[in-house]
Amino acid sequence: MAKKFSRYTLIGLLNTAVHWIVFALVVSLGFSQAIANGLGFLTAVTGSYLLNSKITFNKAPNKKGYSYFVIGMGSISVLIGALGDYLEWPGLVTLVVFSFTSLLLGFGWSKWVVFK
Template identity: 45%
Template sequence: MLKLFSRYISVGVINTALHWVCFGALLHFFEATQAVANVIAFFIAVTFSFFANARWTFKSKVTSGRYIAFVTFMGIMAGLTGYIADAISAPPVVTLVTFSGFSLIAGFIYSKFIVFRDAK
């Protein structure tokens, strides 16, 4: 289980970097708004995360149902974290750190026991 979690963390680090690079590039080169840049960067990063975790972390089959389940869950977590942060006027860095930590743990549990539950 520790090896599996270590792989999940590795994918998460790359996923986070990908999200930040895409976000920055969309802002800088395409003059996108933060909202548009964040949504596009989220979908790029979560798609990478799904495929990397399916193949490398869980060694599982990629299906459209699994993809939809993974993206929906991660999107709901991101949205709820942002909503709560707005409601309590949390600084953006607190939101980012909180979401990163929570999504690491909750995303791993959800992936292991729901999305990729039949993985070997």
């Protein structure tokens, strides 16, 4: 399990960079953190799903798994973004909270639901 978690983490770092860049761009255009976090997530999710299916979990990608991945992780993304708006967090705090939360919950969600 440690090997899978390491791979998941490395892929997550790459996708986190993509997510953060999109988040910063969308917020700089005047949109809310909830919208920015959702769009940042959606931009990074496809690459994350495809890389994790092949590299981390050695499974063929499929529509059902992709749907579960997007729904589960997207829900966390929007909820953390909305929490950031509600609590008036700086964007960086929202990104850090989401990134940490999605790493931990996302690995479990991926291992036991998406790629089981």
